[in-house]
Amino acid sequence: MRKMLKDSSANFKETTIAAVSTGLTPAGIAVIRLSGPEALSVADRVFSGRKKLLSVRTHTVHYGKIVDPESDQEIDEVLATVMKGPHSYTGEDVVEFSCHGGLFTARKILSLLFSSGAVPAEPGEFTKRAFLNGRMDLSQAEAVMDIIGAENEFALRAGVSGLRGDISQRIRGIREEILNETAFIEAALDDPEHYELTGYAERLGEALQPVKETLTELLRVADYGSILAEGIRTVIAGRPNAGKSSLFNLLSGHEKAIVTEIPGTTRDVLETHVSFGPLSLILMDTAGLRETGDRVERIGVQRAKDAIEAADLVLYVLDGTEGVTEEDRKALSECAGKPVIVLRNKTDLMENASAEDGEILFSARTGFGMKALEERINALFDAKKLTFNDEVVITNERQKALLRKALRSLELVDQGIAAALSEEFLASDLTDAYAALSEILGEAVSDDVIDRVFERFCMGK
């Protein structure tokens, strides 16, 4: 904490920061954000409206012009939104100028603010100040990032829930129960006449049981939540000519589809992000290798196997006109342990297409079966069940690691009880669990951790 106090928190109460908070492309409007003790007076140096912003009420919007104080040149017409601390995003006085969206305009206004006393904000600094000023805890600050980075409905909902404080609340609840136990042990050790420790270890073991279950459940949902938030890694597999590429193209051209198309690490693995209902798939096409000779084919097969190994879901394409061959059976058995959806493809060529148990009748040519595929994926990943009403979904790796750490410490308590260790030792493991949970909220964390969280933020946030 010390370095941070010196580097940023010591200054952060004195400096006024500014940045363009909207994207770096020309747009209808751009927003320039100012935060700090001098935000209003710095803004007034460049803003010319009916009233000085210093004199207006908080949470009001004002029309005016940006004028270069040196040259008196008019730069743009803007709306200035004034939010005085502590009821602002950062907890400090904040002014946001909405100007006409040209990049040049926004940068010009920003440079005027710099020459009028503001300093450039670092990436994530507004949110960092919100955290340092106690406007949000660290898990909420991380949720802000998740909302910005959300690429699907699920990730967005997880982010909003985190920002609302669902994670914080749950973690505080668990922490409280641990604290009660540590407090009791400490009281009993201090004052053995009034507190009885006989039989306590057993009671402690019982009391911790539901706490461990809650942590385990949070971790289970967390693992699953990451898959959903980041995208379900989906591999299309099947024999040559079954229709894998056709399926890939169909899915990437899906009406609700594509975000980006990025060539993978090698030319032959294509990765496409596809929104599929409320979920997104990271669709990997490993096809396209086999045509070019044996050696390449072998590499291709190996690569397909690796991809399947790393996948969350396999879409296995069968050529319906040929039925299930020995090769298919072998390939399918290699997918054992993975969720697999078998598509009986090319049904448009078949008179009486029939599917075996669990298969989906499909045509990559006509799109027949898409609805069934979508429903199957949703059912498989239980997208609807995660309503966020009573479920807390942690998708952040830092938070997950700390949950695991807390659970491990509680398991050590259990072992300690079994080994009849003295209560002091039990209290020490309980304290570790407590500390890990506190770190999720950003309490008593080192400045390195804070820096690491915020350096992933974008400019102006």
Ligand code: GDP
């Ligand atoms: P891959 O080798 O598994 O990637 O298979 P392709 O997607 O390249 O398809 C092989 C051939 O089957 C191509 O000529 C496709 O046009 C054709 N094909 C794929 N899916 C269908 C389908 O559903 N119906 C019909 N009629 N042809 C298909």
